Amino acid sequence: MFVNEMPRYEILSEEAMNTLDRGWRRIVSELGVEFMLPEAVDYFEKAGQRVEDNKVFLDPEFVLEQVAKAPSEFELQARNPENTIHVGGSSMAFAGVYGPPFVRKGVERGDAKMADFENFVRLGQSFPEIDSAGGTVVEPEDTPLDSRHLDMVYALQTLSDKPYMGSVISAENARDTIEMGKILFGGAEALGRAPVSISLINCNSPLRWDDRMLSAMLEYNRANQAVVCTPFLLMGAMSPVSVPATLVQQMAEALSGIALTQLVQPGCPVVFGSFLSNTDMQSGSPSFGTPESAIGLLCTGQIARSFDLPWRSGGGLTSSQTPDAQAAYEALMTMLPTFLAGANFVMHAAGWLEGGLVSSYEKYIVDIEILRMLKHEFKPLEVNEETLAYGAHQEVGSGGHFLGAAHTLEHFRTCFYRPLLSSTENFDRWSKNGGADTAERAGRIAQETLDGYEQPPIDDAVRDELRDYVARRRIELGDEPIPSPAF
């Protein structure tokens, strides 16, 4: 996986950091945070925090004491140990898009199906730029609703051997994810060593944690499974129309959620989450890949590091309806700051289109190219006598050409980034080859990748046990039985 050894680009002065620090303290202590799950409120009350109904008024020092119990870095296990992820420090892990109910392929846009879900898991498995199989890579509408999470977890576990994300709809779904993790990893002991799943717990911003997601979170905390406590902030809707105001709200929400995890299970793995963009105040629609979102990203990295917490943000976000120029510049407008800020866990890193409503096959490949470029770019430059290549200058001298120089012949295969998708063909050759634009070429690469996909091997007994679990639970949940998938 990628380790970002380049400098962090930090834009907040010490004074600004102090002002933000005062801001979140005031919010949690004076305004409080709502936890819509009584069990969660109990945890805080028993720990001596003031409670009014669902609202908890938090002592900032108490919050920081809890937060300090969370690990600053942890391992996230993959069933293939080579794909285990390190979350925190200088490491950056990438997962594909999460949540879209629609799929786009070429000019076709429609409801996402389970076949699409499987395809996006296959894409994530195929590209080394992607470290996690993801979670809800699409929301498949053609599987039974109550047991859909079982089909998704099964596909993530079997079509990929990278770490996956769990279901967060309810405590019951979280327990299913955990049980299936035990089956895949050979028992509860493995989960105790290090998490085998990471799950996205969104805050119902502003300042409210909902009961269903909280109940799922508590299950994961108790089972030592990682969670990402993420304020969901579209400025102008879920937070004020101000980046600093939104940052302190984000701190108040994320830190209060993280404090809860540590009350439930001290030392359990948790990630400071950020999903911060703004509303288009003309249309009322959410905007992505905006300057505000990039600024927020840079600040969030600096803030999360100040609490010594691993953090999640970034991705290839865009509002664009097609994988066109806007989709590309907005995606990079988010992804380059993601690298500058050194986000540890990056969701939506590939395939996000149309404000997150659509998983796009073509955009997936565009994003993979962007990731490949940035991973190349964010490697420290080695400046030494060897890389000065003085011999090449001695050989070529003035007015010559380096194409045939000995140093060039020695290094030409590996000296530069080699694109997957980008074309440098001259116009005549490009035209003669059909004049396909980037989106069209991306569609071809996506299809070729799926055609060449090979399922990672899995023990037959483990697979059968997973299938049995899914079949049994589906009936218990009241859905009609369906045949197990062929994989």
Next chain:
Amino acid sequence: MFVNEMPRYEILSEEAMNTLDRGWRRIVSELGVEFMLPEAVDYFEKAGQRVEDNKVFLDPEFVLEQVAKAPSEFELQARNPENTIHVGGSSMAFAGVYGPPFVRKGVERGDAKMADFENFVRLGQSFPEIDSAGGTVVEPEDTPLDSRHLDMVYALQTLSDKPYMGSVISAENARDTIEMGKILFGGAEALGRAPVSISLINCNSPLRWDDRMLSAMLEYNRANQAVVCTPFLLMGAMSPVSVPATLVQQMAEALSGIALTQLVQPGCPVVFGSFLSNTDMQSGSPSFGTPESAIGLLCTGQIARSFDLPWRSGGGLTSSQTPDAQAAYEALMTMLPTFLAGANFVMHAAGWLEGGLVSSYEKYIVDIEILRMLKHEFKPLEVNEETLAYGAHQEVGSGGHFLGAAHTLEHFRTCFYRPLLSSTENFDRWSKNGGADTAERAGRIAQETLDGYEQPPIDDAVRDELRDYVARRRIELGDEPIPSPAF
């Protein structure tokens, strides 16, 4: 114009900087630099440098003594004083694409005409994101070759009231540019106060300055007109396949050229130029918007600042054949580092397509949007009690919505970046409105901008004098007379 008050992103350690410093010193002293103009060699020889034919072996300390005479910042005058540019320091000035022989509009790609030249000058005049009228915004093939520079300078001077770039084909062309500057600015005295033109002097890399460009440069130096000494470096062709080796070559070339300017006219305005990308080693074609180019850009900023020189680099570079996703991510992959590195003079900031062979109307608008976003992004974040907007949090509390909050209503018009080109329309509305992708929308905006263009006022007598000059010189240069343009 834009002042970049954000931190610079510097990636070279002190040790790396020292290694690079040793590198350029070795090149200029041991390998030497060729100056193909005898007059230039004379300057160096008279100043005590060792010379063999066209090759000058430079004492690095002597080079630095000359370089120290160059101003670290200077004003570049516009005929409209409000558009005068500051070159250096934290200022960033932007000029459109330079040099393309072809033009692309929609699916039409063809030879560039004078009408296109005029259009791209009009676009540069229309957008406040562009600070300079540019120079060879296209290379128009339908005007007489020997007097073409007169038509171009006339169009730059009259269709725009922003600073322009001069002709560099020969000493005679440079003198024409200077004479026309005197006419426009009311005499030689104005040019002595501060330059009224800036001209691009490319090195014929590796390590050779050609006679024609040098002879043009010397004319500009003597007339106190700004020049940009730019090594032209496609790694693998004009420099070794190594970023550090290319950086030291760039230092050797740029500093030797700048030393010459200061021998000719101590204190004359000069810019440390950089045009650094790499060859696609598979196709042999030049690549743009690459990771290597971004790294080179970041390093060049740090290097130029160490010599206390204003510097030029960056732009919206791409190899893509159309204004598609690749064009956008490659352009931003260069332009975002341009801001991180704080380039002072940015050529090719709008309209560049197909490796610089094409000026694209649609890409121009894509780049304008990118510039607008980055100028918004690279403004320091004001973190204070007012921007914390605690009142908004008090008003909305938990689980509410900020759209109707008093703070939102007070700030919604100006709180966020407002796009020119990007769409946040939901899919249904976007489809109903025709489903135009970004390139199509950009084409419309370009046309609307040209339709709405208003020529900046110019004194009739000055215009007539410029016309007379062009007409007289055209005949002297042996071209057939043609009617003066309508503007």
